[in-house]
Amino acid sequence: MYQFLKNLDTTQQVGALFSIVFGLLMLATVAVVLLSMREWGDSQRAEQQRSDLRNFEGLLGTSWLVMLVFWVGWLAGDWVALSLFGLVSFFALREFMTLSPTRRGDHRSLVLAFFVVLPVQYALVGNELFNLFTVFIPVYVFLAIPLVSALANDPQRFLERNAKLQWGIMVCIYGMSHVPALLLLDFPGYDKKNAFLVFFLVLVVQTSMMAQHLVSRRIQRPPAAPAISQGFNWLSWWLGMAVGALVGALFAGITPFVPGQAFALSFLACASGSFGHLVMKALKRDRGIPIWRGQGTASTGAGGLLDRVDALCFAAPVFFHSVRWYFGL
Numbered sequence: 001m002y003q004f005l006k007n008l009d010t011t012q013q014v015g016a017l018f019s020i021v022f023g024l025l026m027l028a029t030v031a032v033v034l035l036s037m038r039e040w041g042d043s044q045r046a047e048q049q050r051s052d053l054r055n056f057e058g059l060l061g062t063s064w065l066v067m068l069v070f071w072v073g074w075l076a077g078d079w080v081a082l083s084l085f086g087l088v089s090f091f092a093l094r095e096f097m098t099l100s101p102t103r104r105g106d107h108r109s110l111v112l113a114f115f116v117v118l119p120v121q122y123a124l125v126g127n128e129l130f131n132l133f134t135v136f137i138p139v140y141v142f143l144a145i146p147l148v149s150a151l152a153n154d155p156q157r158f159l160e161r162n163a164k165l166q167w168g169i170m171v172c173i174y175g176m177s178h179v180p181a182l183l184l185l186d187f188p189g190y191d192k193k194n195a196f197l198v199f200f201l202v203l204v205v206q207t208s209m210m211a212q213h214l215v216s217r218r219i220q221r222p223p224a225a226p227a228i229s230q231g232f233n234w235l236s237w238w239l240g241m242a243v244g245a246l247v248g249a250l251f252a253g254i255t256p257f258v259p260g261q262a263f264a265l266s267f268l269a270c271a272s273g274s275f276g277h278l279v280m281k282a283l284k285r286d287r288g289i290p291i292w293r294g295q296g297t298a299s300t301g302a303g304g305l306l307d308r309v310d311a312l313c314f315a316a317p318v319f320f321h322s323v324r325w326y327f328g329l
Contacts, residue, residue, distance in 0.1 A: 079126060085122075097110065104152075105152035105153065106152070109152075133181070171280070175317055178316035182320060183197070204270055208243060261326070277311040
C-alpha cells in the first residue's frame, strides 16, 4: 500500500483515497442498516444490540462528517477549511457550555471566548504564527478570563466557573485549531499536499476509535475505569491502538513519513485521542449526564457534536507538535 500510494501523483492519490475511504464507509453503513433490520428473540439481548448499533452509528456518522469536511477543504482551499473547523469549534464550545451552568457574571467571559478568543486563535493559525498560536490560549487567555470574571463582581464559585470555561476553550478551540494548522506546515519536498495530513490524522484516530469500540463489545473484559466507562478496557485499547497505527503505516505513502514514522506518530495520535475521549466521559459523568441514550431519550452529550470530535481535539495537538518537533519545522 505504501509504495502504491507513493508512486501515484497528487490527482491519482486523491482519487484512490476517495474510492477507498468512501467505499469502506458505504460498506459499513450498509452493514449497520442490515443489522438494524435483524430481529432478536431475547428482549434483553435485542436492547443491547440496539444500543451497540446506536453507538457505532455515532462513530460512523462522525467519520462521514469529518471526511466530508476534509474533501470540502481540499477543493475550496486552506482558508475555507480553516473556517469550517472554526465553526466546529464554535458549536462544540457552545455545546460544552450548555452542560455547565453559568451565572450573569460569566457573560463577559463567554463573549470574550466566542467572539474574541476563537477568531483570534484561528487567525493566528491562518497567518502561520505558530509560536504565538501555541501559547496564546494557555498563557494570555487563561490570564484574561479570570480577570474579566473578577471585574464582573461575582465571587460565588469563582474558581469552578472559570475552570469550566478555561477547560472548554482548551478542548474546543485550542485542541481543534491544531487540525487545520497541519495544512500550513512546510515539509521540504512535500509539494504543499498538507491536506493529506489532515486526512491521515482523521483516518487513524477514527479507525482506532471504531476498532476499540467493536473489540470492547465483542470481547468482554473488566473495565479499567468502571465508574466512568463500561466499555474502556486495556485489551480493546491496545487492539484499537494497533489497528490505528497499522492503518497509519499503510497510508504513509500520502504523507512525508516513512512507514515506521507513520506507525509511531499514528500510535501517539490514537493514544491521546482515546484517553481524551475517556476524560470527556469523566467530565460528563461529573455533570450527571448519561454517556449514551438513557430511558429512551437522547441526552445532549450523547448525540452531540462534541461527543463525536472530542478524540480529535486531544489527538490533534499531540500529533501536530510531535510532527513539528521531529522534523524541525
